[in-house]
Amino acid sequence: MTRPQPPDIAIVIPARNEAARIADCLTALAGQVSERVRVILVVNNTTDGTAGLARKVASGNGINLSVLECTLAAHEGVGTARRMGCDHALRNMQGLRSLLTTDADCIVASDWIARNLAHLDEADAVCGRIEPMASETEILVGIDAQLGMLEATYRRLVQDFFACHVPGHAEIAGTHGDAAGASLALTREAYVMAGGFAPVKCGEDRRLVRALRRAGARVLHSDYVSVQASCRLTGRAPGGMSHALKVRRGARDYLIDDSLPPADWLIRQAGCGCLGPWPLLVPARLRLNVRDLPRHIEILETFRNSERVLPAARTPDASLFKCHVIGAAPERRTAIIPAVPSPRPSARSTLKGA
Secondary structure, three states: OOOOOOOOEEEEEEEOOOOOOHHHHHHHHHOOOOOOEEEEEEEEOOOOOHHHHHHHHHHHHOOOEEEEEEOOOOOOOHHHHHHHHHHHHHHHOOOOOEEEEOOOOEEEOOOHHHHHHHHHOOOOEEEEEEEEOHHHHHHHHHEOHHHHHHHHHHHHHHHHHHHHHOOOOHHHOOOOOOOOHHHEEEEHHHHHHHOOOOOOOOOHHHHHHHHHHHOOOOEEEEEEEEEEEOOOOOOOOOOOHHHHHHHHEOOOOOEOOOOOOOHHHHHHHHHOOOOOOOOOOOOHHHOOEHHHHHHHHHHHHHHHHHHHOOOOOOOOOHHHHOOOOOOOOOOOOOOOOOOOOOOOOOOOOOOOOO
């Protein structure tokens, strides 16, 4: 008789007052879990029936579920909950190989686990693509599509710049570039090497990805790993997707994502080798308004075009990096919001065994 294989894959999900959504979240996982998978639900500061409902759904769908119930302090948040779940896995799953995480208001794709694991055969961490939940896209109608396209265009230019000018970032060109806890997968070794999720209110996901890159880990942004996220306007984490949606609805101007710096500053920092890893955390006084983007798009496009006329072996002249110096101050992160629902990739995949 074959002995069952002990679980070696942990899926960590923080949850706070998610009784209305946790069933859909877990049901999306039900069709793809195996004896190798344990789901760890960290229910924190909750006054509804999230934990009980989760146990019922898991029992009815054959999900190996551990529920951790806790009350976090005022200075703690989703980062703390995610870290608690990962710590539980590290302590209690002796054969742990992979840590995956999503959110309780998300629905993972039907091949989410398999595609993450296939990528982890060759990468240390996998950042999945976040899409708006198909049933809730009417909320996006209030967002100015033209402004959204400006931000998307600038984001693409910034990522392409990183790919060309920051060592270790070639793979982010042409990808979604997200680094969201709603779809993040890591090997056990990479998670431990990077120090794990920071026990903070928000921003723990991008902070961990930056730490991974600083440690020399290979981080992959895959368009073939996807999650649908809620478009609700009342969120659980400050600075998250709900906040970003709220400030963009009906607005004619707003601060763009805090991973996107001014173009002149970006060029200058790259010229002196001072850029940190992607995704950046732009200081507060460097944050850009969406209405200012046409000028910054023009700067990066001009710089890119100037490089194309240089001899291939020539290093860009130092004069290209001259710009004006701006002050800096720390700022908390914001979420990436798609301007419009993006189409799924074609069925073609380069994944091994996916």
